[in-house]
Amino acid sequence: xxxxxxxxxxxxxxxxxxxxxxxxxxxxxxxxxxxxxxxxxxxxxxxxxxxxxxxxxxxxxxxxxxxxxxxxxxxxxxxxxxxxxxxxxxxxxxxxxxxxxxxxxxxxxxxxxxxxxxxxxxxxxxxxxxxxxxxxxxxxxxxxxxxxxxxxxxxxxxxxxxxxxxxxxxxxxxxxxxxxxxxxxxxxxxxxxxxxxxxxxxxxxxxxxxxxxxxxxxxxxxxxxxxxxxxxxxxxxxxxxxxxxxxxxxxxxxxxxxxxxxxxxxxxxxxxxxxxxxxxxxxxxxxxxxxxxxxxxxxxxxxxxxxxxxxxxxxxxxxxxxxxxxxxxxxxxxxxxxxxxxxxxxxxxxxxxxxxxxxxxxxxxxxxxxxxxxxxxxxxxxxxxxxxxxxxxxxxxxxxxxxxxxxxxxxxxxxxxxxxxxxxxxxxxxxxxxxxxxxxxxxxxxxxxxxxxxxxxxxxxxxxxxxxxxxxxxxxxxxxxxxxxxxxxxxxxxxxxxxxxxxxxxxxxxxxxxxxxxxxxxxxxxxxxxxxxxxxxxxxxxxxxxxxxxxxxx
RNA sequence: GCGCCUGUAGCUCAGCUGGAUAGAGCAACGGACUUCUAAUCCGUAGGCCGCAGGUUCGAAUCCUGCCAGGCGUACCA
Numbered sequence: 001x002x003x004x005x006x007x008x009x010x011x012x013x014x015x016x017x018x019x020x021x022x023x024x025x026x027x028x029x030x031x032x033x034x035x036x037x038x039x040x041x042x043x044x045x046x047x048x049x050x051x052x053x054x055x056x057x058x059x060x061x062x063x064x065x066x067x068x069x070x071x072x073x074x075x076x077x078x079x080x081x082x083x084x085x086x087x088x089x090x091x092x093x094x095x096x097x098x099x100x101x102x103x104x105x106x107x108x109x110x111x112x113x114x115x116x117x118x119x120x121x122x123x124x125x126x127x128x129x130x131x132x133x134x135x136x137x138x139x140x141x142x143x144x145x146x147x148x149x150x151x152x153x154x155x156x157x158x159x160x161x162x163x164x165x166x167x168x169x170x171x172x173x174x175x176x177x178x179x180x181x182x183x184x185x186x187x188x189x190x191x192x193x194x195x196x197x198x199x200x201x202x203x204x205x206x207x208x209x210x211x212x213x214x215x216x217x218x219x220x221x222x223x224x225x226x227x228x229x230x231x232x233x234x235x236x237x238x239x240x241x242x243x244x245x246x247x248x249x250x251x252x253x254x255x256x257x258x259x260x261x262x263x264x265x266x267x268x269x270x271x272x273x274x275x276x277x278x279x280x281x282x283x284x285x286x287x288x289x290x291x292x293x294x295x296x297x298x299x300x301x302x303x304x305x306x307x308x309x310x311x312x313x314x315x316x317x318x319x320x321x322x323x324x325x326x327x328x329x330x331x332x333x334x335x336x337x338x339x340x341x342x343x344x345x346x347x348x349x350x351x352x353x354x355x356x357x358x359x360x361x362x363x364x365x366x367x368x369x370x371x372x373x374x375x376x377x378x379x380x381x382x383x384x385x386x387x388x389x390x391x392x393x394x395x396x397x398x399x400x401x402x403x404x405x406x407x408x409x410x411x412x413x414x415x416x417x418x419x420x421x422x423x424x425x426x427x428x429x430x431x432x433x434x435x436x437x438x439x440x441x442x443x444x445x446x447x448x449x450x451x452x453x454x455x456x457x458x459x460x461x462x463x464x465x466x467x468x469x470x471x472x473x474x475x476x477x478x479x480x481x482x483x484x485x486x487x488x489x490x491x492x493x494x495x496x497x498x499x500x501x502x503x504x505x506x507x508x509x510x511x512x513x514x515x516x517x518x519x520x521x522x523x524x525x526x527x528x529x530x531x532x533x534x535x536x537x538x539x540x541x542x543x544x545x546x547x548x549x550x551x552x553x554x
Numbered sequence: 555g556c557g558c559c560u561g562u563a564g565c566u567c568a569g570c571u572g573g574a575u576a577g578a579g580c581a582a583c584g585g586a587c588u589u590c591u592a593a594u595c596c597g598u599a600g601g602c603c604g605c606a607g608g609u610u611c612g613a614a615u616c617c618u619g620c621c622a623g624g625c626g627u628a629c630c631a
Contacts, residue, residue, distance in 0.1 A: 037575070046573065049611065059611080084574050085611055130631070172631060288629050299557075299627085306629040313631050341558050342626045367559070368625080409567065412559060414624070416566070424593095430579075432593045444590045480570085487570070499568060502578080513586085513595040554593070 001100070001479055004076060005043055005090060006030045012069040013047070021065045026054050034480075041081060041089035042476065048086040059086025097475045098463050104478060104534040105458065112485040112541055117158030121328055124150040126335035127247065128165040131236040132176045133201055135246050135390040137417055138337060138369045143390075144406035144547065145366050146335040147252045148494035151545045156489040161329070164254045165320060168236050169261040170313060175199065176239075177232025181219070183208035184231065188217055207235045246391050250399055251547045260316050269311055269319045273304055276318075281353055291318075296349035318350045321361075325351075331360050333492070338367045338412075364492055366411045372418040388419070397422035400548045404431035407498045407546055430498075431548065434505045434539065439554040441508075441536040444517050448529055451518070462527030470511040471531060477504050478538050485545070494546065501542045508535055 009030050016022045028050040035044050048062040055062055063082040070080070079091040104111045126146025129139050147162070154160040167173070179198035183205050186192050194200075211219070211234055219227040240257070247253070263269050273289070276282045281292050287307030291314070294301050304315040324332050332351075336343070344363050351361045371378040371388055378388055393402050401422050408430060409415050422429065445456070466472070481500065488496040517528040540550045 033573070034570075035574075036569095036577080040574065044573085049573090052611080087574070167631070170631070286629080290629090303629045308629080310629085312629070338559070339625060340631090343631095344558085365559075413567080414560075429593080433579090436591080436593055440591060440594085447590055483570080491571085495568090496570085499578090502568095506578080509594055510596090512590080513592095516590065518590050554591075 001092065001096070002032050002043065002483075004074075006032055008070055008072060008076070009045060009047065009066065009088075011071070012066050015071075016065050016069040019069065021069065022051075022055055022062070023057075024054050027051065028054075035089065040083060040087070041079075042092040043090045044083075044087045045090075046087060048088060052086070062086065063088050094467055094472055095464065097472055097479070098466065100475050100479045101463060101530060101534050102458050104537055105530070108537065109541060109544075111537060112482045113155050113157070114482065114486055115157035116486060116489065117153060117156050119157060119159050120330050121159045121161075122153060122331045122333065123161045123163055123324055123327075123329040124153070124333045124335065125163045125165055125324075126150075127243075127252075128167070129243065130167045130172055131239040131243065132172050132199060133239065134203060135243055137371050137388060137390060137393055140250065140390045140393060140402060141369050141406045141411075141415060141417075142335050142337065142366050143247060143250055143252050144403045145364060145411045145494060148403075148407060148497070148546050149333070149335070149364065149492050151547065152485060152489045152494060152497070153492075155545060156486060158489075161255045162253070163256045163258055166236075166240060166257055166259050166261075167313075168240075168259050169264060169316065173232050173236055174228065176235050177228035177230070179204045180208050180211060180231035180235045181224075181227050184211050184219060187212055188220060190220075203239075204235075207231075207238060210234075210238070246389070246394070249394055250390065251403065258320070260320065263316050263319045263323070264311075268323065269316050272319045272322055273311075273315060276304075276353070279353075291346075291350065291353075293346045293349035293353075296345075296352045298345040298349045302346045314346060314350075317347065318354075321347065321351055322354050325354070325356055325360070331362065333362045333364060335364045335366060338365045341365055362492070364411060367414045369406075370414060370416045372416055372420075374418070374420045378419075393417075393419070393422075400435070401429060401431045403547050404434070404498065405429075407495050410493065410495055430502060432554070433509075434501045434543065435548070435551055436554060437505045437508045438536055438539050438543070438550040439552060440512060441532045441539075442552040444532060445529070445536075448518060448525075453525075453529065456526070456529045456533050458530060459523075459526045462523050462525070463530060465521075465524045465527045466531055468511075468515060470507070470514060471528075474504070474507050474511060474531065474535060477507050478534060481538055481542070497542050497545055501539060501546075504535070504538065504542075508532075 013022070013027055017025055028047065030045060030047055032043050032045050035041060048059040048066065051062050052059045060082055063086050066088060067080050067082070070077075074096070075093060076096045077090055078093040081089040081091070083089055107113070124146055127135070127139055127143050129135055150160050150162050175198060178195070182192050182194050182198060186194070187208055198204075211231060219230060222230075273282065276291065282289050282304065283292065284290070288303045289305040290301040291304050292301055302314055303312055304318070305311050321332065347363075348358060348361055352358055396419060405417060405422055406415065448456070466475070484496055484500045488494060515528070517525065517532055519525045519528065543550045
């Protein structure tokens with residue numbers, strides 16, 4: 001619709017120039033907006049104001065000239081208006097909206113999809129929680145944002161891969177091994193003092209128990225390091241399995257699980273450090289190796305190999321990201337917790353140093369989640385073992401409510417997640433509001449079937465009867481969907497879909513309460529059934545992008 | 555100190571990347587079910603868009619400076 005209008009205006013401007021009504025041939029882009037106030041029409045443009053200084057004429061005069069030169073062969077417009085400082089307002093004919101319904105219906109699950117990605121290969125890495133404990137709510141938010149963003153990008157024609165990076169190497173894995181070993185010894189009757197820096201959660205005890213059942217007391221006699229190594233391997237493997245299960249029940253599936261350890265095993269970390277050394281990007285100071293990240297805008301240089309010979313997390317991250325690009329991704333997106341934001345400049349620096357462009361890397365920072373129960377904060381700390389796991393949340397409030405609520409805010413603003421609220425099946429809970437539309441429509445369609453209407457299809461006469469303001473409003477609303485999806489992809493902001501759905505749901509509920517679909521007038525009934533079928537279609541599409549189900553019945 | 559994020563209705567947040575009279579949901583108050591699901595709807599009330607300057611036809615939106623909160627600022631991850 002917008003495109004059609006844009007063309008009308010553009011043609012009018014050109015014609016006006018050819019008729020010598022406008023002195024200059026220099027025209028700005030046609031920008032079309034949707035006014036907030038209905039009185040201002042369906043669309044408006046500010047083009048006259050933009051042209052004023054170039055044409056050396058008053059905006060209102062230019063508006064008049066443009067309107068005079070508009071030709072509207074398809075009878076799209078029911079009226080135009082000049083308002084305020086020189087806005088041109090356009091009123092669209094009711095009947096011009098009707099074909100939108102057909103587009104939606106014919107596109108089906110593809111309605112809203114586009115090809116703006118042009119098959120560009122893009123990778124989204126998210127969650128990537130360390131395998132030292134189960135996922136908690138914060139990871140849930142990262143999972144929701146990452147997964148939906150990937151879905152949306154894919155819907156917009158990008159070739160998207162979802163990946164999880166497993167930090168199965170380094171100090172914290174060692175600590176994990178220690179933690180399990182301590183519990184293991186404890187269980188075998190040894191009097192041990194459990195160190196504070198170890199992981200305190202009950203899951204460590206369970207893992208130790210499993211180790212004991214498999215190995216008996218064999219680890220008591222093997223060397224300590226070997227025992228820790230064994231426990232670390234076993235525990236991280238089990239934890240990752242648990243994480244996979246949790247994510248699966250959260251509706252998140254990765255294309256690939258990438259092991260940090262594999263970068264060491266294949267020698268890639270060492271090779272990349274060597275390569276950077278050869279390029280002169282690395283120097284030695286105080287016994288450590290430093291990467292000159294300051295040359296790419298970081299505030300200080302960063303250590304890649306410590307003076308004890310151990311590589312830092314940064315070192316493997318450099319190798320990991322290099323590997324991503326080597327695998328052919330043109331763009332790499334990382335979803336991180338906001339507490340890692342200080343890490344962005346050095347990562348960007350490393351990527352630039354390896355010859356990639358800055359804009360080939362993008363970090364989505366997700367702010368922290370404050371978990372509440374009835375308005376009271378719930379304390380959480382992985383180390384102290386006090387946390388509510390993602391699994392707990394899914395069990396308590398359900399996957400759909402959790403995923404939806406995580407996407408009810410811009411990802412850069414902190415989110416309060418109230419367990420009691422999320423569990424309530426009331427109108428406090430936005431997910432039901434949207435799902436309810438789908439269920440209601442399904443119910444009506446079912447009822448129509450009972451009355452012998454089994455096939456809902458485009459019907460000229462029926463659709464032509466959709467003239468109620470609420471009906472036109474619904475169609476206009478849905479017509480915006482493709483643009484919302486595109487913007488959502490472009491800005492990587494899945495919450496835009498959430499807000500769109502709430503809006504559409506609201507418009508439907510209003511309509512539902514005011515008008516009956518199953519009217520005695522058969523023609524009208526056909527038209528309305530077609531309308532709600534397309535609404536169901538759009539709600540379904542949107543919820544799918546968010547990873548939320550669209551129930552037939554509630 | 556420096557850097558990033560956030561300040562919009564009593565509360566939780568949107569605001570289409572500069573547009574016209576700033577919008578929702580909760581909470582408050584008053585209404586609507588013998589009719590397609592009341593997990594719904596309708597109405598009322600509620601605002602110096604953190605503060606102060608600047609940019610221009612026009613600012614919640616862009617720039618600068620303050621103020622407040624969160625996070626970061628490791629040879630941790």
